[in-house]
Amino acid sequence: MYVVEVIEPKTLKKKENICCFMCQLEYPKEEYKILRENKKLIYFKWDTKDCDFTVLSNLTLCHECLFKMIKKIHPNEETKVKVLTEEYEYDLSFDPDATLDEDEEEGNEDDISGFFG
Numbered sequence: 001m002y003v004v005e006v007i008e009p010k011t012l013k014k015k016e017n018i019c020c021f022m023c024q025l026e027y028p029k030e031e032y033k034i035l036r037e038n039k040k041l042i043y044f045k046w047d048t049k050d051c052d053f054t055v056l057s058n059l060t061l062c063h064e065c066l067f068k069m070i071k072k073i074h075p076n077e078e079t080k081v082k083v084l085t086e087e088y089e090y091d092l093s094f095d096p097d098a099t100l101d102e103d104e105e106e107g108n109e110d111d112i113s114g115f116f117g
């Protein structure tokens with residue numbers, strides 16, 4: 001099981017940009033705030049120093065890249081991911097087959113349980 005933490009816009013500094021480690025998708029705080037509120041985009045902090053696939057720790061990933069990375073690490077098995085938000089914990093399971101299908105259909109890849117209600 002992996003644990004990832006939602007990066008809320010308000011935790012960023014005023015002029016800070018947030019940038020995905022993998023796809024380099026970058027937004028200033030204010031834009032991310034709007035996208036997050038509209039459930040269009042979410043960034044995660046993934047502390048990977050205990051995992052064996054990277055020497056990096058605290059990866060910042062957009063939701064799409066998080067899916068992709070988990071699928072890459074576990075291409076053939078369902079993977080449990082605990083998502084931490086400010087108030088709640090969500091246990092999600094990433095099904096590689098389901099994610100694959102979603103990748104081919106437009107606009108469905110951002111279904112991460114409706115970004116938590």
Ligand SMILES: [Zn+2]
Nearest residue numbers: 020023062065
């Ligand atoms: Zn990304």
